[in-house]
Amino acid sequence: MKTGIVFHELYLWHHTGNHADYVPYGFPVEPLHHSESPDTKRRIKNLMEVSGLYEKLFQIKPRKATKEEILMFHTENHFEHIKSLNKSISVNAGISAPTGIGSFDIALLSTGGVIEAIDSVVDGKVDNAYALVRPPGHHAMPDKAMGFCIFGNAAIAGKYALKNKDLSKIAFVDWDVHHGNGTQAAFYEDPNALTISIHQDRNFPTNSGLMEENGEGKGSGYNINIPLPPGSGVGAYESAFDRVIIPALEVYKPELIIIPSGFDGGAGDPIGRQMLTSEGFRSLTKKMMAVAEDVCNGRILMTHEGGYSAATVPFFAHAVIETMAQENLGIEDPFQKIIGNLGQQELQPHQDKLIKEAESLIKNIK
Numbered sequence: 001m002k003t004g005i006v007f008h009e010l011y012l013w014h015h016t017g018n019h020a021d022y023v024p025y026g027f028p029v030e031p032l033h034h035s036e037s038p039d040t041k042r043r044i045k046n047l048m049e050v051s052g053l054y055e056k057l058f059q060i061k062p063r064k065a066t067k068e069e070i071l072m073f074h075t076e077n078h079f080e081h082i083k084s085l086n087k088s089i090s091v092n093a094g095i096s097a098p099t100g101i102g103s104f105d106i107a108l109l110s111t112g113g114v115i116e117a118i119d120s121v122v123d124g125k126v127d128n129a130y131a132l133v134r135p136p137g138h139h140a141m142p143d144k145a146m147g148f149c150i151f152g153n154a155a156i157a158g159k160y161a162l163k164n165k166d167l168s169k170i171a172f173v174d175w176d177v178h179h180g181n182g183t184q185a186a187f188y189e190d191p192n193a194l195t196i197s198i199h200q201d202r203n204f205p206t207n208s209g210l211m212e213e214n215g216e217g218k219g220s221g222y223n224i225n226i227p228l229p230p231g232s233g234v235g236a237y238e239s240a241f242d243r244v245i246i247p248a249l250e251v252y253k254p255e256l257i258i259i260p261s262g263f264d265g266g267a268g269d270p271i272g273r274q275m276l277t278s279e280g281f282r283s284l285t286k287k288m289m290a291v292a293e294d295v296c297n298g299r300i301l302m303t304h305e306g307g308y309s310a311a312t313v314p315f316f317a318h319a320v321i322e323t324m325a326q327e328n329l330g331i332e333d334p335f336q337k338i339i340g341n342l343g344q345q346e347l348q349p350h351q352d353k354l355i356k357e358a359e360s361l362i363k364n365i366k
């Protein structure tokens with residue numbers, strides 16, 4: 001397998017300032033660090049380097065997205081607002097979306113990296129690709145930055161693919177623990193994109209990502225949310241993929257699958273309450289590769305989103321990317337034997353009930 005990787009040192013220079021997790025500091029909150037720090041991303045890259053995986057991947061060089069590309073999803077006001085903050089130290093650019101000096105330029109480089117990955121996958125330069133970009137994108141809305149996201153990387157890449165790559169149907173499978181609200185908004189009335197998000201029920205944004213949100217107008221039926229209860233483990237995720245996500249993709253038959261990939265569904269994430277493991281992520285990756293092989297020649301692009309446990313996330317990401325590349329570097333995840341044996345890793349009755357409800361949404365897809 002030829003697997004592409006997008007990375008740039010400047011992704012780590014986007015500075016989210018002093019917070020305590022995602023809460024701004026100031027009495028009585030002592031300054032600490034922001035959840036969305038460079039650490040997880042740096043450690044993913046470092047683990048891939050020391051394991052030997054990184055040198056087996058095809059380097060896709062990022063570039064800055066153009067204003068025209070950003071405006072495929074965002075308003076001009078939003079673009080100009082972020083641009084105007086480019087020399088500001090530590091400001092909140094929207095709803096919980098801290099930026100620092102140069103963040104506008106780095107956000108353009110993040111979106112542009114994902115666009116370059118679309119070109120590589122669709123043009124057949126690589127079989128699949130992982131865009132290890134930062135800042136993330138799936139919460140950004142047309143008119144505002146939100147949830148650590150500045151520009152909607154995956155949404156813009158999807159718009160770009162439909163417009164410039166002669167594709168008529170694409171699908172998104174967002175497995176970040178939070179709802180992919182921005183990507184949903186981008187295609188809510190568009191039947192040319194099937195947007196699926198599997199996330200923790202009403203984590204972020206609050207009261208978003210409900211099962212009743214199915215799309216509108218011509219896009220009616222083409223948005224699926226699977227809001228798993230907190231505490232869901234590998235069994236619940238595998239079941240949702242087998243019973244809802246894969247059958248939906250088989251009916252829809254997209255020409256490209258984009259996976260906004262967050263690792264905050266992993267056990268122990270500071271801002272997620274699910275229990276995925278590196279073997280769980282590996283299993284979900286295999287399932288997505290198998291269905292992609294069936295429907296779209298294996299074309300998968302993953303765009304990096306959340307994941308905030310700097311200790312565990314590198315192992316989750318390594319398992320996913322080495323699976324995409326069909327490599328085995330022999331890296332043993334020391335967390336697997338502990339979190340893999342947590343109670344209720346297998347499908348629970350209340351999770352089964354929720355997944356059964358979601359199964360009924362497949363019939364709305366043509």
Ligand SMILES: [Zn+2]
Nearest residue numbers: 176178262306
């Ligand atoms: Zn997330």
